[in-house]
Amino acid sequence: MKKMMITKIYSPKDIEEAASELKRGELIAFPTETVYGLGADATNEQAVKRVYLAKGRPSDNPLIVTVSSVEMMKKYVSKISKSAEQLILKYWPGPLTLIFKIKPGALSKVVTGGLSTAAFRMPANKVTRALIEAAGVPIVGPSANSSGKPSPTTAQHVYHDMEGKIAGIVDNGPTTVGVESTIVDMSAKTPAILRPGAVTAEELASFLGEEIATDRHKVSEKEVPKAPGMKYKHYAPDAQVLIVRKHDWQAALKWASKQKEKVGVMAPSEVFNTNFPENCDKFDLGESVATASQRLFAGLRYFDNINKVNWILAAGFPEKELGTAYMNRLKKSAGDQFFAPEMID
Numbered sequence: 368m369k370k371m372m373i374t375k376i377y378s379p380k381d382i383e384e385a386a387s388e389l390k391r392g393e394l395i396a397f398p399t400e401t402v403y404g405l406g407a408d409a410t411n412e413q414a415v416k417r418v419y420l421a422k423g424r425p426s427d428n429p430l431i432v433t434v435s436s437v438e439m440m441k442k443y444v445s446k447i448s449k450s451a452e453q454l455i456l457k458y459w460p461g462p463l464t465l466i467f468k469i470k471p472g473a474l475s476k477v478v479t480g481g482l483s484t485a486a487f488r489m490p491a492n493k494v495t496r497a498l499i500e501a502a503g504v505p506i507v508g509p510s511a512n513s514s515g516k517p518s519p520t521t522a523q524h525v526y527h528d529m530e531g532k533i534a535g536i537v538d539n540g541p542t543t544v545g546v547e548s549t550i551v552d553m554s555a556k557t558p559a560i561l562r563p564g565a566v567t568a569e570e571l572a573s574f575l576g577e578e579i580a581t582d583r584h585k586v587s588e589k590e591v592p593k594a595p596g597m598k599y600k601h602y603a604p605d606a607q608v609l610i611v612r613k614h615d616w617q618a619a620l621k622w623a624s625k626q627k628e629k630v631g632v633m634a635p636s637e638v639f640n641t642n643f644p645e646n647c648d649k650f651d652l653g654e655s656v657a658t659a660s661q662r663l664f665a666g667l668r669y670f671d672n673i674n675k676v677n678w679i680l681a682a683g684f685p686e687k688e689l690g691t692a693y694m695n696r697l698k699k700s701a702g703d704q705f706f707a708p709e710m711i712d
């Protein structure tokens with residue numbers, strides 16, 4: 368049997384050491400404002416292959432190239448349009464990933480999945496930008512979870528999924544945004560949002576003042592989504608998740624109180640105030656869609672790994688602004704299932 372690797376926890380002051388692991392072809396998980404990423408030298412094919420192995424990720428699902436400067440990205444990208452330049456100026460570093468056509472052969476097929484484009488991101492987290500600077504190369508950065516599980520928003524989540532599989536984790540506390548970056552495809556004539564995130568469609572449309580396709584992440588089962596990763600089962604805990612609309616909470620809690628199996632409730636604080644059933648366990652999502660987004664993946668993991676339940680009732684939010692990204696992730700984890708008052712007889 369292969370010996371398990373020791374996974375080291377690095378503090379932000381240890382980044383030189385973490386960077387030398389990256390240069391050696393080892394895998395290091397890193398913090399960002401969205402979720403933790405799994406880093407490897409993007410110019411080292413062997414290292415990148417090990418990222419797919421550690422995550423159990425299908426090899427046709429390309430990786431984001433994480434950079435510490437625009438100069439670093441320009442080595443690989445053939446052309447940056449005026450609107451892309453404006454987006455970079457306004458949102459980088461930040462939770463916005465941009466897809467560009469790349470110079471032929473500039474990046475390994477293992478990174479791009481053989482596409483003629485690649486996704487680039489400059490995270491807001493300063494420790495991670497310093498880590499990339501110190502490594503001197505861009506690093507690939509998929510979310511540092513096992514494929515199919517909720518993305519990690521703390522170093523502990525990463526440790527749970529990756530212990531023994533990677534060299535280390537740079538711990539810089541819980542992430543603030545909580546859902547992965549917005550992905551915008553800038554390689555076609557009309558920019559298209561391939562994954563909603565904290566930089567919202569409303570904001571992008573008004574900032575760019577041009578047409579932007581916003582429905583590309585809403586594909587049916589049979590179609591092939593533009594962001595290959597969007598076709599896989601995602602964010603799925605072992606429990607069955609049901610989304611609860613705001614006006615259905617009373618009915619949902621009544622239903623929960625009659626279950627023989629354990630029910631976990633992920634909801635805004637106000638839901639826990641009145642008549643909360645004794646057989647249910649709580650995970651507080653805070654007051655707003657922003658706090659709910661921050662805590663969503665931690666809640667799904669809580670009821671999966673720490674306090675195991677059979678059912679999770681999770682609060683829905685209106686699908687606008689940040690609510691679009693929140694609901695995109697929650698619907699995937701619930702397989703699109705909503706609580707329906709008819710469930711009570």
Ligand code: TXA
Binds near residue numbers: 404
């Ligand atoms: O916030 C984030 O973006 C996090 C942090 C760690 O930076 N990273 C992240 O990476 O979410 P990942 O690999 O879990 O998701 C990247 C998505 C995948 O769905 C992938 O299919 C898509 O980006 N993607 C990558 N390259 C692409 C390309 N050239 N064209 C279309 N989609 C692409």
Ligand code: MG
Binds near residue numbers: 509510518
């Ligand atoms: Mg991911």
